[in-house]
Structure formats: C-alpha cells, structure tokens
Amino acid sequence: MYIYLYNQNNSYGAFTAPVIKSQPENGMVWTKGNDVYVYTESPEMANLIAETHTSVYFDGSGDCPCCGNRWYRFYPEDVTYRYGVHDPSTMSDSDMNRHNVPFSIREEYTNV
Numbered sequence: 172m173y174i175y176l177y178n179q180n181n182s183y184g185a186f187t188a189p190v191i192k193s194q195p196e197n198g199m200v201w202t203k204g205n206d207v208y209v210y211t212e213s214p215e216m217a218n219l220i221a222e223t224h225t226s227v228y229f230d231g232s233g234d235c236p237c238c239g240n241r242w243y244r245f246y247p248e249d250v251t252y253r254y255g256v257h258d259p260s261t262m263s264d265s266d267m268n269r270h271n272v273p274f275s276i277r278e279e280y281t282n283v
Contacts, residue, residue: 172198174257174270175217175245177207177227182234182241190226200224203271210276214245214256 179186186205194200198211198220207225209217221227221242231240250256259272259280267277 172210172212172259173217173250174259174272174276175209175211175214175221176255176257176270177209177221177242178255179205179207180239180241180243182238184235184238187226187241191224192226193224195220195224199273199276201271201273208270208272210259214247214249218244 179189189202189205189207191200191202191207195211197216198209200210200220201208202225207221207227209220209225211217211220218229222229227242229240229242229244234240245256257266257270259267259276262270262272262280
C-alpha cells in the first residue's frame, strides 16, 4: 500500500481548505494544510477515495482557466516514478512526521 499526496494547485490564486467527508473501508485519508493524503493499494483506488471521501475533484469545474485545475489524478506510472507517491516501508521517522502519517499506519511499518 502507498500514500498518495494530492497537492492543491492555487487556482484563482487561492487555496481552499480540504474537507474529509468520511473514512474509506479500504484505506485512510487525512489532510495537512492544503494537501490531502490517501493511503491505499493503487492510484485508481486513491483517486476514487479522494473524490468520494474528500472535497477533491478532478473535473476542473469552476477552476481558473489560466492557473489550471485545482487537483490532478494519479496514474499507474506515478507509482513507478514516485511522483507524489510514498512507500511507508521506506519512509524515515522525519518523513512520517513531515507528512503527518497517522499512528495506525506507522504501526504497520515499525516495531512499536
């Protein structure tokens, strides 16, 4: 399982506070600042969870035509090249802290 980091583009020169609507059964979501994190098995599942369980959207509706879309999807090649995708088994404690990784996920990868 991987952590997918959805960085928000400041469409119209402003950020919007991301909202978590609910927790998925097959993963976990959390926020830090203007970013949304999804912990799950695949980019396709991460996109579905982000759209269903948070305020993330991918249709660009209402976003600035000059600045671009506020949110972008993940694709399988993003896992290969690690663009915004983190493998918890290789993350240091400081990386876990920096990304506010929940304790329940940390427990899976450390001998706590």
